[in-house]
Amino acid sequence: MPGTSLSPVEFLNGTQPAHDLTYNDVFMVPSRSGVTSRLDVDLSTPDGVGTTIPVVVANMTAVAGRRMAETVARRGGVAVLPQDIPLPEVRRTVERVKASHPVYETPIVVERSAPVAQVLSVMHKRAHRAAVVVEAGRPLGIVTEADTEDVDRFATVGAVMQQPRVVLEDGVDLRVAFDQLEDARADLAPVVAGGLLRGIVTRTGLLRSAIYRPALDDDGRLRIGAAVGINGDVPAKAAELLDSGADVLVVDTAHGHQEKMLDALPQVVAARDAHLAATGRRVPVVAGNVVSRAGVQDLVDAGADIVKVGVGPGAMCTTRMMTGVGRPQFSAVLECSEAARELGAHVWADGGVKYPRDVALALAAGAASVMVGSWFAGTLESPGDLMRDADGRYYKESFGMASARAVRNRTKDLSAFDRARSALFEEGISSGRMFLDPQRPGVEDVLDQIVSGVRSAFTYAGARTIGEFHTGAVVGVQGAAGYEEGRPRHTSW
Ligand SMILES: NC(=O)C1=CN([C@@H]2O[C@H](COP(=O)(O)OP(=O)(O)OC[C@H]3O[C@@H](n4cnc5c(N)ncnc54)[C@H](OP(=O)(O)O)[C@@H]3O)[C@@H](O)[C@H]2O)C=CC1
Ligand SMILES: Nc1nc2c(ncn2[C@@H]2O[C@H](COP(=O)(O)O)[C@@H](O)[C@H]2O)c(=O)[nH]1
Numbered sequence: 001m002p003g004t005s006l007s008p009v010e011f012l013n014g015t016q017p018a019h020d021l022t023y024n025d026v027f028m029v030p031s032r033s034g035v036t037s038r039l040d041v042d043l044s045t046p047d048g049v050g051t052t053i054p055v056v057v058a059n060m061t062a063v064a065g066r067r068m069a070e071t072v073a074r075r076g077g078v079a080v081l082p083q084d085i086p087l088p089e090v091r092r093t094v095e096r097v098k099a100s101h102p103v104y105e106t107p108i109v110v111e112r113s114a115p116v117a118q119v120l121s122v123m124h125k126r127a128h129r130a131a132v133v134v135e136a137g138r139p140l141g142i143v144t145e146a147d148t149e150d151v152d153r154f155a156t157v158g159a160v161m162q163q164p165r166v167v168l169e170d171g172v173d174l175r176v177a178f179d180q181l182e183d184a185r186a187d188l189a190p191v192v193a194g195g196l197l198r199g200i201v202t203r204t205g206l207l208r209s210a211i212y213r214p215a216l217d218d219d220g221r222l223r224i225g226a227a228v229g230i231n232g233d234v235p236a237k238a239a240e241l242l243d244s245g246a247d248v249l250v251v252d253t254a255h256g257h258q259e260k261m262l263d264a265l266p267q268v269v270a271a272r273d274a275h276l277a278a279t280g281r282r283v284p285v286v287a288g289n290v291v292s293r294a295g296v297q298d299l300v301d302a303g304a305d306i307v308k309v310g311v312g313p314g315a316m317c318t319t320r321m322m323t324g325v326g327r328p329q330f331s332a333v334l335e336c337s338e339a340a341r342e343l344g345a346h347v348w349a350d351g352g353v354k355y356p357r358d359v360a361l362a363l364a365a366g367a368a369s370v371m372v373g374s375w376f377a378g379t380l381e382s383p384g385d386l387m388r389d390a391d392g393r394y395y396k397e398s399f400g401m402a403s404a405r406a407v408r409n410r411t412k413d414l415s416a417f418d419r420a421r422s423a424l425f426e427e428g429i430s431s432g433r434m435f436l437d438p439q440r441p442g443v444e445d446v447l448d449q450i451v452s453g454v455r456s457a458f459t460y461a462g463a464r465t466i467g468e469f470h471t472g473a474v475v476g477v478q479g480a481a482g483y484e485e486g487r488p489r490h491t492s493w
């Protein structure tokens with residue numbers, strides 16, 4: 001029976017049904033609460049990963065790259081680089097994320113002689129949508145999109161740039177900086193140390209820095225994770241990823257409860273332990289995906305600190321339609337987190353998150369953290385190119401890691417025959433369109449929504465921490481009409 005007797009989650013009036021449930025099938029009822037402010041909620045995860053919000057960016061090529069990793073870690077989450085990225089690229093990415101500032105945003109930097117067209121082609125890569133014009137490392141001016149309107153594409157940025165209204169000194173108090181920007185009616189300002197550009201801050205960013213805490217390693221640098229598959233020389237790859245500085249290792253495959261995984265995982269754990277002995281740095285090992293108590297048991301026995309849960313809920317995932325295999329995600333997380341808790345391990349709920357409520361419900365089911373893929377693919381920070389459809393709406397392409405597109409990429413070193421054979425087993429979409437929300441185009445805008453929704457859910461349950469929420473949430477079961485009732489109506493009915 002799915003999660004019957006041991007469930008720490010309270011089902012409203014003892015109504016846990018015998019069938020499995022997904023996020024849409026459940027809701028939470030408020031309980032008497034002593035948590036009087038949503039700002040009293042601490043969303044630090046209990047899984048030892050060092051995240052201060054329960055959000056992990058999925059190891060998908062269309063989702064997790066350098067900009068995503070840096071931006072999300074600055075707000076307390078962590079991104080996992082996909083297993084398909086070549087090792088030298090992983091190293092470069094980890095290095096650059098670790099070199100980026102935990103508070104200041106990384107600016108786009110251009111020379112004054114650069115053409116406007118060049119700036120416009122990269123401007124959308126930053127949510128602050130500006131470039132800093134520098135000379136010998138010193139900021140001379142700022143170019144925003146507005147400065148380039150009705151300007152010849154071959155004009156130089158030097159001709160259109162504006163003097164920065166405010167230039168801040170490195171180490172400035174963030175509230176003081178906010179007030180300075182407010183007084184000068186400036187949206188953003190370069191930050192300098194000894195006159196040299198160190199980064200950029202925006203008013204929204206400063207506000208966020210007061211609310212969020214970055215996910216930092218022991219040396220005060222932003223955290224980042226990396227994934228490894230179960231084929232090839234797994235321990236060698238794990239050792240390389242550890243050596244590159246990855247802060248969490250994810251051993252990931254579609255069917256995590258298979259013997260190849262149970263062979264590979266202890267080798268990753270051994271590599272982790274060797275790294276610990278050599279450096280004193282203990283990197284948590286995550287393994288998945290599974291959806292059953294038995295799966296959790298075997299992965300924890302094989303050394304996993306955290307088990308990744310979810311087969312088939314992903315937006316790019318066709319596994320359930322191709323195979324009939326999987327499990328409604330709320331019940332999968334509920335049973336697996338219960339099993340993990342008994343074994344002193346943790347669970348990440350992976351896939352199917354479309355609204356902040358899904359994150360709250362995954363935590364209610366017992367997850368320590370929640371992995372999000374496709375939703376984040378539709379943001380400015382994901383690695384894909386920004387595209388526009390016939391109606392002018394901006395989107396980015398997402399694709400599944402088991403799609404023909406990803407499999408072709410992953411198997412490029414195999415023989416033509418083996419490649420063609422692998423391509424037969426497609427279990428993902430090759431080109432999904434993830435539209436950017438015009439009001440919330442950046443991943444931090446989405447994080448704001450998730451975090452405010454989850455903080456609020458915690459106060460409704462009377463919980464200050466994820467641990468308290470695990471035991472305090474009261475969950476009920478609803479039909480499709482119950483779910484539908486909760487949706488807003490933007491037009492009359
Ligand atoms: N969470 C989910 O629901 C799913 C996630 N994914 C994601 O796609 C990525 C690629 O995963 P994956 O397809 O495992 O590719 P991998 O390249 O990691 O290879 C999987 C290995 O497992 C073997 N295997 C045995 N049974 C299965 C099975 N039923 N499905 C898949 N492989 C099986 C394969 O052998 P052989 O090829 O000879 O059969 C192969 O050796 C991962 O990032 C994973 O997270 C993929 C599917 C589902
Ligand atoms: N069955 C498949 N699952 C996939 C594939 N690519 C990724 N995934 C899984 O989805 C989650 C992310 O879910 P989302 O709803 O947030 O997009 C990811 O972490 C994988 O577990 C795939 O091709 N097939």
Ligand SMILES: [K+]
Pocket residue numbers: 312313314315316317318
């Ligand atoms: K799906």
